[in-house]
Amino acid sequence: xxxxxxxxxxxxxxxxxxxxxxxxxxxxxxxxxxxxxxxxxxxxxxxxxxxxxxxxxxxxxxxxxxxxx
Numbered sequence: 379x380x381x382x383x384x385x386x387x388x389x390x391x392x393x394x395x396x397x398x399x400x401x402x403x404x405x406x407x408x409x410x411x412x413x414x415x416x417x418x419x420x421x422x423x424x425x426x427x428x429x430x431x432x433x434x435x436x437x438x439x440x441x442x443x444x445x446x447x
Contacts, residue, residue: 381404384430387431394418399416400416413444414444414445
């Protein structure tokens, strides 16, 4: 999955696959997580958000199934 680098204090890059609704997040510590069933609209909100880490924690982290890649 292609990821885009973002300006964040704890996230390095974010990618999204619309066909499978999979959000992929690479953190600055090198860990990569995939979050499943994330709607495209929520991904778009995340990418527009100034505080991406906070948005991820509030709206995605405990609301969608995930796995570490």
